[in-house]
Amino acid sequence: MRQLALFPLNLVVFPGEKLNLHIFEPRYRQLVRDCLQDGITFGITPYLNGGVSRRGTEVRLLDVEKNYPSGELDIRTKAIGVFELEDFQRELPGKLYAGATVRDLPDDAAADPALHERARELIEQLYGILGLRRLFLDLPTNFRIYDVAHQLGMSSEQEYALLEADTEAERQLLALSHLERILPVLQETERLKERVRLNGHFKNLTPPTF
Structure with a gap:
């Protein structure tokens, strides 16, 4: 276990994701300075249902894109791993920002080939x-659920469930369950839109034989 600075946000970040942030609060401006001076990383913990979640994502500062005269900053970061909180401190000693003792979680990236292929089929339908x-055409053949999670139309709670899953196979099952639930609704919506578009047009219909 180790100590990690925290930056709670109303979003879920996945390993491998690049995240651009605008920093304006004094406590997080201090955090960015510490990242630059001491090379530390920090954790983004989803703030859901009125509280800091137990799991979060460690991110590394890549660079400061812009310094504003006001002291605000635009930064680029990259998520590098998942951790679990063992405790939470609203302010680390001598700091303005929060922190916690955390436990790093292993990354079980082994995918189930059959689930992977099924997910690929449903994602193609969704994007269509x-x-x-174009998003589907750019999707690598060895994609992970983390890579597409933000493009599946999930709620923050559903995305957090992906972060809580310990294996890629578990994440595949969660994503498939979501896609199998929403695709019929979207397909019916498309059919309804088509019926609305055709309303009032001349129709070439074959009468029934009776």
Whole structure:
């Protein structure tokens, strides 16, 4: 276990994700200075249902994109791993920002091949319905659920469930359950839109034989 600075936010960040942040609060400006001076990393813990979640994602500062005269900052970061809180401190000693003792969690990235292929099929359907086929074409064949999680239309709570899953196979099952639930709704919505568009047009219909 080790101590890690924390930056709670109303979002879920996944390992491998690059995240750009605008920093304006004094406590997080101090955190960025410490990252630059001491090379520390920090954790982003989802702030859900009125509290700091037990699991979070460690991120590394890549660079400061812009310094504003007001002291505000635009920064680029990259998520590098998942951890679990053992305790929480609203302020670390001598600091303005929060922190915690954390336990690093292993990354079990082994995917189930059959689930992977099924997920790929459903993601292609989803992106097709949403007019985002380019996203699918750019998707690497060995994608992980983390790579597409923000493009699946999940709620923050559902995304957090992915972060809580210990293995890629578990994440695949969660993603498939979500896709199998929403795709029929989206497909029916598309059919309804088509019926609305055709209303009032001349229709070439074949009468029934009776």
